[in-house]
Amino acid sequence: MIFQPPALALLLALSLNALLMAVAGVFAVRLLRHWNPALASERQIALERQSYLVSSLAGLSLLVSLPALALFVYTAERMAPFFTGAMCAVGSLNANAWGWPALIGLLIYFFIATAWLSLHHLDRLGWDYPLIRAKYRLLLLLAPGAVVVASLGWLYFLNLHPEVITSCCGSLFGAQSESVAAEVASLPAAQSMAVFVVTLAVTLLVGGVHLVTGRLGRLYGLLSMVSLLVSLSAIVAFISLYIYEHPNHHCPFCLLQTEHGYAGWLLYPPLFLAAASGMGVALSTASAGKDSLKTLGPMQARRLAWVSVLGFGVFGLLVAGYILRSNLVLIGA
Amino acid sequence: MRAWIERQRCLIDFSVANLGRRKARNLGLLGAYILLVFLLASVVLYGDALRREARLLLADAPDIVVQRLSAGRHDLIAADRLDALRALRGVRRADGRLWGYHYDPTLAANTTLQVPLVNPPGPGETVLGATLARARGLNPGDTLALRGDDGAIRAFRITGLLSSASELVSADLMLVNEADYRAFFGIPAGFYTDLALTVGNPAEAGKIAEKILTRQPGSRVILKDEMRRTYDAVFNWRQGLLLTFLGTVLAAFALLAWDKASGLSAEERREIGILKAIGWETGDVMRMKFWEGALLSTCAFLAGYVLAYLHVFHGGGALFEPILKGWSVLYPKFTLTPQIDLMQLASLFFLSVLPYTAATLAPVWRAATLDPDEVMRE
Structure with missing residues (x-):
């Protein structure tokens, strides 16, 4: 079932990504072994020159990771009619053992990639390659990660067989299921809503404090990740119910469909952007310890904090809008 | 931020001027890129539009079709099975359908004779599909004579043509009434070609199909959902196969882009050397080259996409029509509804711009790391 344009495009992108990152990974090992800016040796100059190429290779491949994630979910969604029992992307992902690992791999890869891009940007701001070792150490994690993600993508698409009877989102998020997803879906709406509102409010408050005073950057980074997890749980526990106007439909993937006004395509990008930039805030704040980033690090943190706070704000407003517009009464009925 | 934008603007200005200085080389690359x-x-636009068309048409297909094997x-299939099917819980309606193929030696093609469930033509009359009428040069009021299964010639007066809006399914269609159909093919009363069922709740179609297979073994049950899936799979497969073949073109293009980006002329090398001597850094040269690539990619992507749009939706997709649509003597003429979505664009971007960018990165870097001293001495 790989013979369809989005799947072919995705596999091409993932394979190119793996190839570029493998090259970057080999270079990272060499750089970590021989890098010494105090020396003006030929090898050091060559390493400095090559680092431009490798940074560009890695930057390109990592910039591809976000559209690749979206394209993967879209392809899974589009393939649902081919499988008996599938209603949305969940059914397609359940169609073999590689669907969920591929999606989770792409998600993790996306966040590590954005962390690398933040480090890379900060490193370029400083005049003495302040974060070059940290950056290339992280690349040692990303390079095999890219190969694993590409392999998972190939394994998933090559092992898709239309005769497979798969299970739909109803069974994954249903009360009879024992999965983590079902546990999250069964959380009481009122409590989930309270946790969601408090977490988002605290995150925005800490973000505000950071914007005004430049402090609590690390805490904000941590809270961004917590907010991401809480928001994803909230989508399953109650936000989806309001959007579908159905008390038992918890699927976070059906939100991407036309009949629900592409709500998912509106909700997920600001949330992911906010969490990724929040992580960047923590990294930028932490980098202020380096001499050449004393002033530039906090400036970068502030810029990213704006993006992150804005992202969480937009996400919160969208959720509020969907809940207010919905005809479903979940609390106080 | 303003300084950054200003810097990029200057780089873009410089890149445009740079591209203009080497018109012949860049136009050649642009031409290949656009192609x-x-x-x-x-391929992507045509395949997607066909799939959409098929889905719209199948919306009116019966929920379940039962055939005897x-x-x-x-x-x-015997008509008495209809009562048993109507008695199944969930079945709202069951009708016998009469349709069959007739080989027309004049056209050397098959025509489909069908008895419509509503408003059948009168005795000795027929309504023709637009393509069939065009191919035979017939108009309403004319007579069409065909040789039946018993060898006798039967004449049908044409009372109307099917609208061209339905041409995708009605191209070779000839509608007649039940008595004429049975006489033409020699099918006795009490038998149908197949049976069409409408169910109350489409979600129950699978369960009803199971019941039919248990109670009427030897039947073939076809669900609307299966038909849709098959059409989707066929179009996907054809589209994907064609794209895979185009992969060779893609590889050739990536090689071309690599070669063009690697082959720096002496003038270009001197230019980069001078830029670096007056204070440009490696990163600046790379950014300038990046903008050159981005401008070229944007132009090629827009021009290529617009040309493809015109080719598919105004030119009938002439290049890929036989491969993607399939082929037949009586070929329907129909206009596809334009449809563009973001993911379609993302797929195309991944298939074209990404390989180009990846192929040019290393040569761009090599150009950007040229030693000014060495270059200016050459």
Whole structure:
């Protein structure tokens, strides 16, 4: 079932990504072994020159990771009619053992990639390659990660067989299921809503404090990740119910469909952007310890904090809008 | 931020001037790039539009079709099965359908004779599909004579033509009434070609199909959902196969882009050397080259996509029509509804711009790291 344009495009992108990152990974090992800016040796100059190429290779491949994630979910969604029992992307992902690992791999890869891009940007701001070792150490994690993600993508698409009877989102998020997803879906709406509102409010408050005073950057980074997890749980526990106007439909993937006004395509990008930039805030704040980033690090943190706070704000407003517009009464009925 | 934008603007200005200085070389590359995007986009746009068309048409298809199999071949089905099917819980309506193929030696093609469930034509009358009428040069009021299964010639007066809006399914269609149909093919009363069921809740179609197979073994049950899936799979497969073949074109283009980006002329090398001597850093040269690539890619992507759009939706997709649509003597003429979505664009972007960018990165870097001293001494 790989013979369809989005799947072919995705596999091409993932394979190119793996190839570029493998090259970057080999270079990272060499750089970590021989890098010494105090020396003006030929090898050091060559390493400095090559680092431009490798940074560009890695930057390109990592910039591809976000559209690749979206394209993967879209392809899974589009393939649902081919499988008996599938209603949305969940059914397609359940169609073999590689669907969920591929999606989770792409998600993790996306966040590590954005962390690398933040480090890379900060490193370029400083005049003495302040974060070059940290950056290339992280690349040692990303390079095999890219190969694993590409392999998972190939394994998933090559092992898709239309005769497979798969299970739909109803069974994954249903009360009879024992999965983590079902546990999250069964959380009481009122409590989930309270946790969601408090977490988002605290995150925005800490973000505000950071914007005004430049402090609590690390805490904000941590809270961004917590907010991401809480928001994803909230989508399953109650936000989806309001959007579908159905008390038992918890699927976070059906939100991407036309009949629900592409709500998912509106909700997920600001949330992911906010969490990724929040992580960047923590990294930028932490980098202020380096001499050449004393002033530039906090400036970068502030810029990213704006993006992150804005992202969480937009996400919160969208959720509020969907809940207010919905005809479903979940609390106080 | 403003300084950054200003810097990029200056780099873009410089890149545009740079591209203009080497017109012949860049136009050649642009031409190849446009052709690549055009080919890929044509396949994607055409395949997606066909799939959409098929889905719209199947919306009116019966929920379940029941056929009788005899020794594994499709055979006529007895009308008395209809009552048993109507009695199944969830079945709202069951009708016998009469349709069949007739080989027309004049056209050397098959025509489909069908009895419509509502408003059948009168005795000795017929309504023709637009393509069939065009191919035979017939108009309403004319007479069409065909030789039946018993060898006798039967004449049908044409009372009307089917609208061209339905041409995708009605191209070779000839509607007649039940008595004429049975006489033409020699099918006795009490038998149908197959049976069409409408169910109250489409979600129950699978369960009803199971019941039919248990109670009427030897039947073939076809669900609307299955038909849709099959059409989707066929179009996907054809589209994907074509794209895979175009992969060779893509590889050739990536090689071309690599070669063009690697082959720096002496003038270009001197230019980069001078830029670095007056204070440009490696990163600046790379950014300038990046903008050159981005401008070229944007132009090629837009031009290629627009050309593909015109080719598919205004030119009938002439290049890929036989491969993607399939082929037949009586070929329907129909206009596809334009449809563009973001993911389609993302797929095309991944298939064209990404390989180009990846192929040019290393040569760009090599150019950007040229030693000014060495270059200016050459």
